[in-house]
Amino acid sequence: MPEFDTIVIGAGMSGATAARLLADAGQRVLVLEARNRIGGRMHTDREAGFSVDLGASWIHGIDDSRLWELAQALDLPTIEFTVGSFQAGGRPIADFDGTGSRMSAAESAQWVADVEMADRALEEAISRSTPGDTYLDVTERALDGLERREDALDPERIDEIREFFRHRVEEQCGAWIGDLDAHGLDEDTIDGDEVVFPRGYDELPHRIAAGLDVRLEHVVRRIARVADGVRVETDRGVFAAAQTIVTVPLGVLKAGAIAFEPPLPAEVADPIARLGMGVFNKLFLQFPERFWEDGAYAIRALGEPGEHWHSWYDVSAISGRPTLLTFAAGPFGRHVQTLTDDAAAADAVAALRRLYGEAVPDPIARWITRWGEDPFSHGSYSHVATGSSHHDHDALAGPADGVLHFAGEATWGEEPATVGGAYASGARAAERVLGRPVDLAAFAEGIRRSEA
Numbered sequence: 001m002p003e004f005d006t007i008v009i010g011a012g013m014s015g016a017t018a019a020r021l022l023a024d025a026g027q028r029v030l031v032l033e034a035r036n037r038i039g040g041r042m043h044t045d046r047e048a049g050f051s052v053d054l055g056a057s058w059i060h061g062i063d064d065s066r067l068w069e070l071a072q073a074l075d076l077p078t079i080e081f082t083v084g085s086f087q088a089g090g091r092p093i094a095d096f097d098g099t100g101s102r103m104s105a106a107e108s109a110q111w112v113a114d115v116e117m118a119d120r121a122l123e124e125a126i127s128r129s130t131p132g133d134t135y136l137d138v139t140e141r142a143l144d145g146l147e148r149r150e151d152a153l154d155p156e157r158i159d160e161i162r163e164f165f166r167h168r169v170e171e172q173c174g175a176w177i178g179d180l181d182a183h184g185l186d187e188d189t190i191d192g193d194e195v196v197f198p199r200g201y202d203e204l205p206h207r208i209a210a211g212l213d214v215r216l217e218h219v220v221r222r223i224a225r226v227a228d229g230v231r232v233e234t235d236r237g238v239f240a241a242a243q244t245i246v247t248v249p250l251g252v253l254k255a256g257a258i259a260f261e262p263p264l265p266a267e268v269a270d271p272i273a274r275l276g277m278g279v280f281n282k283l284f285l286q287f288p289e290r291f292w293e294d295g296a297y298a299i300r301a302l303g304e305p306g307e308h309w310h311s312w313y314d315v316s317a318i319s320g321r322p323t324l325l326t327f328a329a330g331p332f333g334r335h336v337q338t339l340t341d342d343a344a345a346a347d348a349v350a351a352l353r354r355l356y357g358e359a360v361p362d363p364i365a366r367w368i369t370r371w372g373e374d375p376f377s378h379g380s381y382s383h384v385a386t387g388s389s390h391h392d393h394d395a396l397a398g399p400a401d402g403v404l405h406f407a408g409e410a411t412w413g414e415e416p417a418t419v420g421g422a423y424a425s426g427a428r429a430a431e432r433v434l435g436r437p438v439d440l441a442a443f444a445e446g447i448r449r450s451e452a
């Protein structure tokens with residue numbers, strides 16, 4: 001008989017959740033984690049004495065969110081910060097136009113109205129799209145229609161909206177707009193406020209994983225199905241169990257970093273090949289003093305000044321120090337990974353100086369991520385690449401044969417690319433192993449009781 005009932009591969013949100021649920025149900029569970037830390041793409045740097053979330057920061061929409069229920073049950077402090085999604089307006093945003101000049105309130109309101117009109121045309125174009133159409137195709141059709149209207153917007157404004165749509169895809173999916181399927185943002189809905197975690201988001205997987213048998217720095221290389229279950233080969237030994245839950249990121253599966261014996265069946269291998277893994281990187285800049293206006297949640301540059309670095313979020317409330325967070329995603333995100341930290345920060349500061357001039361001091365600290373170069377994620381999160389569909393996410397969960405299960409953000413079609421999706425997928429994998437539903441309220445209560 002194998003030594004373990006279940007081996008969970010990966011100690012991120014999905015793996016920690018599945019492992020804890022199974023251990024709570026009385027199973028002998030082993031978690032194998034390649035990195036020297038728990039949390040995966042939830043990773044908080046606390047070295048400076050405050051929290052800097054290098055991976056996920058937000059719960060995107062707390063209404064009807066099981067993740068929000070968990071965060072509340074565990075008494076995690078949160079700060080409301082409803083601008084994590086890429087919106088034209090909705091919250092106070094300091095907009096700058098194509099000449100780098102601050103827009104008036106009326107100009108910003110007009111911009112939001114223009115984007116809303118374009119979004120309606122885009123929705124229509126998506127509904128009429130045919131298989132194989134990219135998000136770029138439908139965007140161009142929508143903008144083309146707007147250009148030919150009697151009350152057409154001027155070409156400069158159309159270009160700004162085009163740029164906005166491109167940036168939205170890059171931020172939501174980490175992908176170039178021409179690589180995303182026309183339906184790639186269909187599931188991108190946010191219900192309710194968004195929140196961030198001043199103590200750091202990775203507290204969540206750490207508390208879930210507390211007390212589990214987690215072996216860090218164990219890189220899984222091969223998974224073989226054998227007569228009585230699975231043999232999992234790592235760089236530090238071989239482990240056996242009745243079944244395994246694989247939670248490594250889609251990027252790791254796409255890179256072929258784990259060999260499966262026998263090879264994965266088409267029902268799982270094809271979605272792995274079809275879905276895309278995007279790159280989304282963060283750059284935090286901390287300044288000696290604040291130079292942007294009070295009350296603005298975000299700063300946004302339209303047109304040419306915002307071609308690359310275009311959106312800055314004021315995250316000072318988390319550290320108590322003047323700090324802006326900006327993103328580099330898609331092709332630009334891959335480019336930024338090739339720059340030194342000095343060069344990337346200097347480039348972002350130069351973009352800010354086009355808006356605020358010499359009022360922008362040199363930053364006193366910075367943090368920059370390179371998720372696309374990380375061998376244990378090979379990217380930031382999954383997306384519906386051209387030719388794939390949201391069904392591919394759920395198909396990826398398997399189980400291929402009841403012994404080999406998959407979980408992780410990429411396996412949850414309703415809310416992929418999120419911590420909420422990872423959490424739900426971990427719970428689903430545990431349910432499939434146990435053959436019965438799990439009670440997430442009791443799960444949270446169990447974590448609290450064990451900490452008391």
Ligand SMILES: Cc1cc2nc3c(=O)[nH]c(=O)nc-3n(C[C@H](O)[C@H](O)[C@H](O)COP(=O)(O)OP(=O)(O)OC[C@H]3O[C@@H](n4cnc5c(N)ncnc54)[C@H](O)[C@@H]3O)c2cc1C
Nearest residue numbers: 010012013014034040041056057058220408409418419422
């Ligand atoms: C920069 C960034 C910002 C984000 N922002 C948000 C946000 O604000 N809100 C949100 O909801 N989501 C956000 N996300 C997405 C969110 O972080 C992920 O969806 C979620 O954390 C994924 O959890 P997971 O368990 O599926 O995968 P992971 O957290 O990646 O866990 C998988 C684990 O498998 C391990 N592993 C990999 N290969 C091996 C191997 N060969 N052997 C053993 N172990 C291995 C990894 O080290 C990792 O610990 C962001 C992601 C990034 C990168």
